[in-house]
Amino acid sequence: MKLSVFILLLSICSGCGSTPVSNQWATVTQPAKTGNSAQSIGTYTAGCLRSAASLPPNGTGYQLMRLSRERYYGHPDLIRFIENLAQTTAIQYRSVLLIGDLGQPRGGPMLNGHRSHQTGLDVDIWYLLSQTAATRNLGFDERETWSSPSVLAAKSDAIDNSQWSLAHEKVLEAAARMPEVERIFVHPSVKRLLCTRKTAHDWLRKIRPWWGHDDHFHVRLKCPKNNNDCHGQEPIPEGDGCDASLAWWFSAEAKAEALAPKKPAPRPLLPPQCDAVLNE
Ligand SMILES: [Zn+2]
Secondary structure (H helix, E strand, O other): OOHHHHHHHHHHHOOOOOOOOOOHHHHOOOOOOOOOOOEEEEEOOEEEEEOOEEOOOEEOOEEEOOHHHOOOEEOHHHHHHHHHHHHHHHHHHOOOEEEOOOEOOOOOOOOOOOOOOOOOOEEEEEOOOOHHHHHOOOOHHHHHHOOOOOOEOOOOOOEOHHHOOHHHHHHHHHHHHOOOEEEEEEOHHHHHHHHHOOOOOOHHHHEEEOOOOOOEEEEEEOOOOOOOOEOOOOOOOOOOOOOHHHHHHHOHHHHHHHHOOOOOOOOOOOOOHHHHHHHO
16 A cells, blocks of 8 residues: 555544555455354445354245355344344245345455445345245255346346246245344345235335345344444435436436446544454
């Protein structure tokens, strides 16, 4: 690193009590275990995780994908959530959830792929409810090379009915009804579809439209009890979200924003407690 860059990083950080982010978070291979209980520390986009648990590669109603990435660590609440949702999926819909990224062994920023997923409270779940995976455990290579098809018809924001089913809606509803779930990110078209259903809409508030998310949905849990250094997000607005705020996602302005080159994410400054987690 050039000295000037190093000094700049130090100056960005002076007084904040936090270390500049390095890629050490992505190379550490074991959870930090000191302390009695798992602790999510900081925010979803600038935080870390102590005493993470790991999700086994297979369980009732789910299989873990992309094993080589080793992003299968999370707060024990997240592991329990996945196992519970998968049980429901298996029993009620005879389907298997394919699980994408959770977080790294000690949480923290990743080198690629996500800005969030830093406190062990986020998980990506594929929309693909595979019949193959319902009959056998997928092999390592299948888990590396399979991808989840988009639920959108090509180059449009219409749902592709060949990739969608009532089970998808029920799985999203089951997840959103779980009290530990804070919000779920889906493609705006998925939210729009759910808004047209004549069902009770109280749970729909947690389903939030966001860029991408047409081949997976992203579940985010609330800060667990007694995780006092965990900082949640601003509350979800009142109402079920089937309003002008949803219509915006289909506006010319939103589409232009989606195509605009993305600014690099600012380097997150982690809370000082994360220094101990990383250096343990
Ligand atoms: Zn995600």
